Amino acid sequence: MSNANSSISEALAYIVFDSSQEPSLIQVESLAKRCGFAIVSPADIADGKVSDKAAAIMFNDGLWRVHLDNGAAIVSVDFSEPRFYARLNNAGLHREYVVRAVLGRKKMTQPLTVLDATAGFGHDACLLAAAGCDVTMVEQIPLLACLLEQAVQQASDVSTNDLLLSAGERMKVVEADSLLLMQQWSDPRPDVIYLDPMYAHPEAESKRGLKKTAAVKKNMAFLQRLTDPSNGEKPTGVSDGQGLIEAALSLATRKVVVKRAPGAEWLGGIKPASSLTGKATRFDVYPLT
Numbered sequence: 001m002s003n004a005n006s007s008i009s010e011a012l013a014y015i016v017f018d019s020s021q022e023p024s025l026i027q028v029e030s031l032a033k034r035c036g037f038a039i040v041s042p043a044d045i046a047d048g049k050v051s052d053k054a055a056a057i058m059f060n061d062g063l064w065r066v067h068l069d070n071g072a073a074i075v076s077v078d079f080s081e082p083r084f085y086a087r088l089n090n091a092g093l094h095r096e097y098v099v100r101a102v103l104g105r106k107k108m109t110q111p112l113t114v115l116d117a118t119a120g121f122g123h124d125a126c127l128l129a130a131a132g133c134d135v136t137m138v139e140q141i142p143l144l145a146c147l148l149e150q151a152v153q154q155a156s157d158v159s160t161n162d163l164l165l166s167a168g169e170r171m172k173v174v175e176a177d178s179l180l181l182m183q184q185w186s187d188p189r190p191d192v193i194y195l196d197p198m199y200a201h202p203e204a205e206s207k208r209g210l211k212k213t214a215a216v217k218k219n220m221a222f223l224q225r226l227t228d229p230s231n232g233e234k235p236t237g238v239s240d241g242q243g244l245i246e247a248a249l250s251l252a253t254r255k256v257v258v259k260r261a262p263g264a265e266w267l268g269g270i271k272p273a274s275s276l277t278g279k280a281t282r283f284d285v286y287p288l289t
């Protein structure tokens with residue numbers, strides 16, 4: 001079984017469909033069409049018809065998960081994952097750098113509306129939602145947007161945990177090129193725009209002080225696999241940092257916050273009014289009021 005969009009042997013990733021398990025073929029075909037990946041059966045894998053380098057997208061324990069390197073690394077977006085959930089369910093939530101940078105010191109009578117224009121794996125967005133912000137996450141890569149939607153639905157529809165339920169209800173996902181979205185924006189303007197643009201060259205991260213944990217390395221490997229130049233995809237922010245910051249400054253009403261490695265240059269060469277710097281990250285703040 002395969003999708004005509006892509007040759008199985010050459011695919012960057014493929015979706016595994018097992019007729020004896022959930023979800024249905026219709027749901028799998030919808031995901032394959034959206035992401036542009038091949039569909040394979042367990043028999044195709046057993047017969048060696050798929051590339052060892054391709055990522056396998058499989059439905060396990062109620063969630064779509066991405067298996068890299070023959071399952072040696074598994075990538076998913078799950079806000080209930082214990083290590084991340086501990087950051088949400090902690091008295092120190094409001095001491096998280098991203099929360100401090102976005103909320104600031106002013107007491108707000110209404111929740112801040114935040115446009116997370118480079119959502120990635122959604123962890124910062126979830127922290128902000130748990131802190132009371134209404135967050136719109138923008139993600140350009142279709143598969144990652146699907147994983148984010150799945151995580152938000154799991155938190156808001158399935159979760160019996162009040163904290164996750166509340167955070168999930170404050171998040172929504174938009175699959176789009178964030179630069180074009182900001183330039184063509186027609187909805188009410190967001191209070192804050194949050195940018196966490198990826199580096200064009202991952203090897204530069206360690207030089208600039210970005211801590212590369214095992215989780216970071218795994219997630220970066222996943223993104224690099226999906227953003228292979230031959231695939232025509234690239235993470236938002238890699239090629240046009242100046243365009244992103246200029247569009248954000250024109251659209252936000254209160255401030256723009258940019259996440260960087262401690263030693264990285266200012267995004268677009270534009271100096272922030274202030275910065276919050278931790279061991280692994282720096283948050284540049286551009287107030288507009």
